[in-house]
Amino acid sequence: MWNNFIIVVTSPSGGGKTTLCKMLKEQLNNIEYSISATTRPMRKDEVEEKNYHFITEREFIIRKNKDHFAEYAYVHDYWYGTPRENIDNALSRNNDILMDVDVQGAMEIKKKYPNALMIFIVPPSMEILRKRLKERGTDNDEVIEKRLKNAEQEMDFAGEFEFIVENNELKSTYKEIENIVINKRRL
Numbered sequence: 335m336w337n338n339f340i341i342v343v344t345s346p347s348g349g350g351k352t353t354l355c356k357m358l359k360e361q362l363n364n365i366e367y368s369i370s371a372t373t374r375p376m377r378k379d380e381v382e383e384k385n386y387h388f389i390t391e392r393e394f395i396i397r398k399n400k401d402h403f404a405e406y407a408y409v410h411d412y413w414y415g416t417p418r419e420n421i422d423n424a425l426s427r428n429n430d431i432l433m434d435v436d437v438q439g440a441m442e443i444k445k446k447y448p449n450a451l452m453i454f455i456v457p458p459s460m461e462i463l464r465k466r467l468k469e470r471g472t473d474n475d476e477v478i479e480k481r482l483k484n485a486e487q488e489m490d491f492a493g494e495f496e497f498i499v500e501n502n503e504l505k506s507t508y509k510e511i512e513n514i515v516i517n518k519r520r521l
Contacts (some may be wrong), residue, residue, distance in 0.1 A: 336423055341432045341449050341515060344440040345455035346485030349408070349468040350501040354455065355434040357508045360518075362515060366424040368433045371397070374412035377472050404446060407438035410480060411512070414439065421447075430515075437488040444494070451518050453511060454495035458502045460485070 341358075345351040371387040373394050382388055386491045389397075394413045408417030408516040416433060424431035433443065443450050444470055462486060467478045492498050498512050501507040 335400075336466065337519065338428050338430050340421060340425075340450035341430055341453070341518075342363070342440050342443050342450050342486075343432070343434055343453045343455065343511070344437050345501070346457065346463060346488045347481040348463050348470065348485075349455045349457050350466075350504065350507065351434050351455050353504065354501070354508055354511055355432055358432055358511065358515065361508075361512065364429045365432050366420075366427070366429045368420040368424070368431050370414055370416050370435065371403070372412055372414045374410070374414075377399075379504055405435065405439040405442035407436055407442070409436045409438060410477070410484065416443075420463075426482065430519075437491045439493065441491065451497075452495040453497045453499060453514060454492045455499055455501050455507070456489065456492060458500060 343351045348423050356365060359365055362510050366422065369383060369385070369387060371389050373389060373391045376382070376386075376388050389433065391413060394415065397403065398415065402417060403415035404418040404421050406413060414436060416435060416439065421431050440452065444452055450457060457466070460482065464478065464482055467481055473481065481511065499507055
């Protein structure tokens with residue numbers, strides 16, 4: 335048996351982190367998925383407490399001020415944060431905790447939990463990232479442009495991560511990430 339650990343997966347918006355994290359959760363045992371809190375509106379295909387804990391900005395600030403979050407960040411005009419209890423509860427049950435967070439949040443987790451497994455997903459190109467953001471159909475052109483601008487800045491942080499994985503083809507990208515986690519468990 336391995337010592338359980340935190341798995342942090344990040345990428346620019348549209349990079350595939352959420353899909354890849356769902357695949358990891360479905361395929362590997364002893365992984366709990368950390369559900370973040372956010373102030374952004376729920377999308378039509380999302381479910382409360384499955385995708386996010388959707389809360390008001392006022393509630394988020396109250397929780398932030400009470401040190402409720404292990405990490406939090408203001409991204410794309412909304413607050414996002416990981417409840418500290420998600421991490422504590424999973425680790426106390428001897429499970430790994432899988433976190434799908436933005437770059438800012440990942441940097442906070444790295445500071446607070448230096449043994450966390452840090453994985454950065456990069457798109458093959460900015461043009462492909464633009465195409466993916468448009469195809470998912472959740473944002474208007476103005477929001478997509480903001481996400482692309484942020485993506486360029488977020489890519490500068492890739493070197494801070496233990497592993498950088500290019501998401502060119504979903505199945506092979508997943509397999510690479512799965513192997514990283516399995517190898518970490520062997521240590």
